[in-house]
Amino acid sequence: MRRKAIFLTHPQLLRSEITGGVQLCSQEFHHIIENISELSLADYYVPYTRNIMQRVMMKLGMENYSMYDVKKDAPALLSYVEKENIEIVFLNMASVVRYAKPLKERFGDKVKVIMLSHGNHSGDFLHLITKPLTKQSALRRTLNKIRLGWLIATEAIHRVSYLDGVVTLSETEKQIENWFGGKRVEFLPRRLYADFLPYTPVAGRVGFVGRLDHPPNLQGVSILFDALQKMDHSKLEIRIVGAPDNYGQQLQSKYPFIKYLGELPDKTLEEEIKTWAVLLNPVWWYSTGASTKLARAISWGVPIISTTAGMRGYEWKQGSLIVADTPEEMARQLIINAPDPEKVQHWAAQTRIIANNGPEVESLGNQIRSLYK
Incomplete structure (x- = not known):
C-alpha cells in the first residue's frame, strides 16, 4: 500500500505565470517527490498571514518565521492529516517551519515532518546586516542583531524538537543544518534537464x-x-x-x-x-x-x-x-x-x-x- 503524504506550501509557489528561483525549486521538489513510487502525494495549501501583529512585525523588519498564521491554520491542517491518515508532511521552504510544532505535538512519530529548505532565513539576513543596500541607523542595526538572534534560535529549536529531516540545496547548507542540530539532513543536487531553446545568438x-x-x-x-x-x-x-x-x-x-x-x-x-x-x-x-x-x-x-x-x-x-x-x-x-x-x-x-x-x-x-x- 502506498504511503500518504502532503506537500504543504503556498499555492503561488507551484502555480505562477512568472517563474523565479523559488517557484522553480518548489516545482522541482514536488516533481521528485511525486515520482517516489511508494508515496501518494497531495498538495496542501496555506495562505500568507493576515494577522495584524504579524504584519506589523514584518513591516518593521522584525519577522521571525511569521509569514503564516500557524495558530489559525493548525486546526484544519491537523484535522486533514488525521482524517486522511497522512504519514509524511513535506514542508516546502523554511518559511513554513512553524507548522512542524503542532504536527509533532499532536502526532509524534506517527507523522514524519520533512522540511524542504530553500535556505535558512538567518543566512540571508546576515548578508543584509553585513552588506546593507542602504545606510542604516544605530537603532536599525541594533534591531537587526536582535532579529538575527531570534532567527537562529527559532531555526535551531525546530530542527532539534520538531523536524524529522531536512533537505538542503547545497553541501554548505547541509553543514549549517547539522550545526543547527538537524536529526537527518540530505543535500539534494539540483535536477538538470534539457529544454533547449532554438538558439539564435546575437554576437556580444x-x-x-x-x-x-x-x-x-x-x-x-x-x-x-x-x-x-x-x-x-x-x-x-x-x-x-x-x-x-x-x-x-x-x-x-x-x-x-x-x-x-x-x-x-x-x-x-x-x-x-x-x-x-x-x-x-x-x-x-x-x-x-x-x-x-x-x-x-x-x-x-x-x-x-x-x-x-x-x-x-x-x-x-x-x-x-x-x-x-x-x-x-x-x-x-x-x-x-x-x-x-x-x-x-x-x-x-x-x-x-x-x-x-x-x-x-x-x-x-x-x-x-x-x-x-
Missing part, C-alpha cells in the same frame, strides 16, 4: 535574469558592472530582466551601457534569452540555498558564465561553464567570449552536455526516502 549580447531587490543579485550585477565600465566593453550589449521596475531603472541610470527590459513572462523571456551570447550568474557570496535559476539556464542550452559560489548545489558528470571568481575576470571573459560566434557556439555545446549529465530523478527520490524510512 549578454543578459541577466533575476529578482533585483534580492541583495546578492543586485549587488552581484553592480559589482560586475563596476568592473566592466573600466574596460573596453564597446562590443558588448548588456540586457537585464527582473523586478521590481524601480531597481531596474536605477541600474540603467547608473550604468548607461545596460538596457533594462522589465519583468517578462516565461514565453517572452525565452524569446529574449535565445538571443543571448552569454547568460550571467554573478554570485559572489555563499548566500543561503543555491542559485536555483541556474538549472533553468542550463536547460535552455545557452552559454553561461558563473562564479564557483554560483554553482553550489550542482553536480554533473560532463561539460563545463565559463567560470570567473572575480568581477574583473568575469568582465574579461565576457569581452573575450561574447562577441566571438565560434566561442559562443562552443560554450552553448558545453551547456547542453551538462543538461544531459545531471542526477537522475530516481536517485534524488531515494535520498528523500532515506529521511522518512
Whole structure:
C-alpha cells in the first residue's frame, strides 16, 4: 500500500505565470517527490498571514518565521492529516517551519515532518546586516542583531524538537543544518534537464535574469558592472530582466551601457534569452540555498558564465561553464567570449552536455526516502 503524504506550501509557489528561483525549486521538489513510487502525494495549501501583529512585525523588519498564521491554520491542517491518515508532511521552504510544532505535538512519530529548505532565513539576513543596500541607523542595526538572534534560535529549536529531516540545496547548507542540530539532513543536487531553446545568438549580447531587490543579485550585477565600465566593453550589449521596475531603472541610470527590459513572462523571456551570447550568474557570496535559476539556464542550452559560489548545489558528470571568481575576470571573459560566434557556439555545446549529465530523478527520490524510512 502506498504511503500518504502532503506537500504543504503556498499555492503561488507551484502555480505562477512568472517563474523565479523559488517557484522553480518548489516545482522541482514536488516533481521528485511525486515520482517516489511508494508515496501518494497531495498538495496542501496555506495562505500568507493576515494577522495584524504579524504584519506589523514584518513591516518593521522584525519577522521571525511569521509569514503564516500557524495558530489559525493548525486546526484544519491537523484535522486533514488525521482524517486522511497522512504519514509524511513535506514542508516546502523554511518559511513554513512553524507548522512542524503542532504536527509533532499532536502526532509524534506517527507523522514524519520533512522540511524542504530553500535556505535558512538567518543566512540571508546576515548578508543584509553585513552588506546593507542602504545606510542604516544605530537603532536599525541594533534591531537587526536582535532579529538575527531570534532567527537562529527559532531555526535551531525546530530542527532539534520538531523536524524529522531536512533537505538542503547545497553541501554548505547541509553543514549549517547539522550545526543547527538537524536529526537527518540530505543535500539534494539540483535536477538538470534539457529544454533547449532554438538558439539564435546575437554576437556580444549578454543578459541577466533575476529578482533585483534580492541583495546578492543586485549587488552581484553592480559589482560586475563596476568592473566592466573600466574596460573596453564597446562590443558588448548588456540586457537585464527582473523586478521590481524601480531597481531596474536605477541600474540603467547608473550604468548607461545596460538596457533594462522589465519583468517578462516565461514565453517572452525565452524569446529574449535565445538571443543571448552569454547568460550571467554573478554570485559572489555563499548566500543561503543555491542559485536555483541556474538549472533553468542550463536547460535552455545557452552559454553561461558563473562564479564557483554560483554553482553550489550542482553536480554533473560532463561539460563545463565559463567560470570567473572575480568581477574583473568575469568582465574579461565576457569581452573575450561574447562577441566571438565560434566561442559562443562552443560554450552553448558545453551547456547542453551538462543538461544531459545531471542526477537522475530516481536517485534524488531515494535520498528523500532515506529521511522518512
